[in-house]
Amino acid sequence: MQLAAALVWLPMAWIIARTLGQLADDAGTAAVLPAALAVLALGLLRAGLEALGTRMVFRAARAEVGQLRRQALAALAARDPLDPGRTASGAAASVVAEQAEAVLPWLHRYRPVQLKVVTVPFVLLVAVASISWAAALILLVAAPLIPVFMALVGIRAKAASEAQLAELGTMNAVLMDRLRGLSTIRALDAVEVTAGRLRAAAESVRQRTMAVLRIAFLSSAVLELFSALGVAMVAVYVGFHLLGDLNFGAWGGRMGLAQGLFVLLLAPAFFEPLRELAAVWHDRASGEAAHDALMALGTAPAADPAPAPSPAEATISGPPSLSLQGLSFTHPASGRGIPQGFSLEVAPGERVALFGPSGSGKSTLLALIAGLALPDGGRIIIGGTPLDASTRADLRRRIAWIGHRPHMIAGSLMANVRFGRAVEAGPPLARLLPGVDPARQVGEAGFGLSGGEAVRLAIARAIADPAADIVLADEPTAHLDGDTAARVRTALIEATAGRTLVVATHDPDLAAALDRVIRLEGAA
Template structure:
């Protein structure tokens, strides 16, 4: 990025010899030398213009590649940190907020790196060189430029403090709006069931209005900084033009080293005066990019921060083996776990033994820790104390990634993607035979049949069967963990889902968390969780 900025600064500095050649050509024409006197300056001027365009294009391409690479790295770090967070981490950012930061807000980093940083480098180097070129001809013109120049960055700095605050507030508003919209879309059936459509629409309307207000505040500040720049740069150029004009008329016969500016040197100074403010103008144009970019960088940094509760074995490659896994025994001893800084642990000294191939129901009231226990068994978090073992292997941070490859999870509301049944079972896993589990659990469906997002086109029971097909598609699965698989189903569908669950668990260990006494009764054993 620094090299790209230097190339663009070098391209801007080529205006100095271009201005000198142009002033020389005009001076020769004024002296009556004709076209013969301007051919060489014109040719050199054209070559300098080509070189300037080439350097600027090269610097722009380098800056774009560097900015894209830096943005990709920032996104990668944020995604890696999100993937390293345990699902039990209460401090995990909302999915809508994370999606907004990674997709929409992160794009604000690109113009910040692509425009603001090179503009800042040019604003430091180019005006200084141009000022030195002007001072060789007229110290008075240089003094005018030196007086006008600090007013621009000073005004931008004052405005920029407020611009950064406004951009941060807008970014938070965008993230909150996205999170709210995603949450309401997910809960649309519930909203309709409770006749809360109007109330929800009002809430969304208020959030959209708040976002509009934040956006307009950012735009007002951007226009203010642009107005301040144009005012001071116009005054600076006008003052130089007034001085040079009156000097040529003989009314201000001072401010030069030789006592008098000829037409060529005067035109050279006039050509450099607007170019002196161009880098500052570019910096001001990118000033809003700075505010938005720094706010986006802070949002990405928050996502990339170390999690308060890490996923054990995050970043460790799972076992590539595809050998069939026999049913695994589970051993839980003196398990203690609490959510965050909660005073009371969810599980306090819990112990359980599950034989290989056994089917066990975790039964108990809401809040007793059934889902938490399943998450700990799945290696999604480590207990505060106590131990968990799958087969002969203790579940630790080092073994968690490998053991998760031996476990299948069936949640309360399995997500179905807008794809074929085959792709929904494979989930991108290479080498899996999706047809066999589909034929076993969804015999009436063609594996190539497409379904809509969220399971559109499938009943609740069929969605559960699809989730079970995912679970048994991998031969490495030796344990199936199911969290309330019949919670949202009617009696007939729940009975059908129970049969599908038992069929899928054949030859595997099954642990089910449930409130359903009918499902619990079909298990080999019931473990009652302490209230």
């Protein structure tokens, strides 16, 4: 539609030129009214096509950006939390939230202009050539100079945009890291040093952004120069031809006033798509760079398949057994992991404590059981089903996780228990936090909750799904005082009755309260 709107100018220009020629020949104003009505109708048609086409392209572009974001988020979610090659949180947030928006103008502005550039000038060139081969030759010589110089500028523009987006992602990653460690920074009295580093990162982003803008302005200046020269040369030729000083270049001898005006009206329109191209050239450079960054995130390991539960699985009743057979796992970055050749048998409904000092591999074992990472060797069997890349997505439906710092969202207690799932949150809340209003609002990161309340809320979240018959708890009593830890121990044991429970802890009281204690002295 946008292409058709651009081509509507061809009959409009011919009607205007012919009408002015008739007026010059004393045709009278009676000939103007039909022409004016025709121009008005074509103008409305052109505006309508342009508006409708732009609206449709924008909607399609927005849908495509949304799809790219979903692919990137799915790929990020599929990456193992223990994978050292994961994209930094700040950089990933920058790509998905900020840089993705640069793809939108590239799709809904640059792509339609690209179609116009490869179509409209050729149609108008044929129309001009049908009247004057000399004017067409001028346009034909001037036109290629623009894309040649635009391509040269564009190579540098894309490189500058990629560097600017990469620097922006780095700054976001640094900022995220500093925010996470804000209390440590204050404790070490390193606020000024940290602020200086952030200022340096922001200055680097500013310099790279200005470099991108300089290149964008340069591309516009190059195009404006050559398009202005092309239109001026056509105007000079037509003017001298109408004056009789140039008697060549037109079919049949000389052009009339109507023909000359028609050529003059088409000359600026010939360069118009190229002028639009200059205006969106920066959108192309930044959009392609952002698109490549999104695609790089989206080509991470695909998410595990999530098949629907089979009839056999749907009839499973009771908690499953858990078997760890000769496990080995080492973190690539640190070289540490779990005790090599680790084995453990957990009976259905048994509650087991993994007890040991920090660094002994307790949390890593929980991550392996949860399928958040795959072991280097050995097998994990849950309820008779081996856990591997093809089954872990399905087995994770049976697993609930309780962290020592459970994440809370800004919202009601009920919303924090549901956590986006279609589960019944009332009974678990009443059981774990009796007398507390389920509609009570909490702030981001659990602001307004005590440490014990946050952990008990996390336990309620874990048991809210009846299908989660394995509960993994990572240091649930860490950072709690004695009385609060005792209440959490009681709540955890009572709430997980009838489920298989594995707890990583260095709390001797919690370990003693469970059915069995597995002592870990350290990773091999």
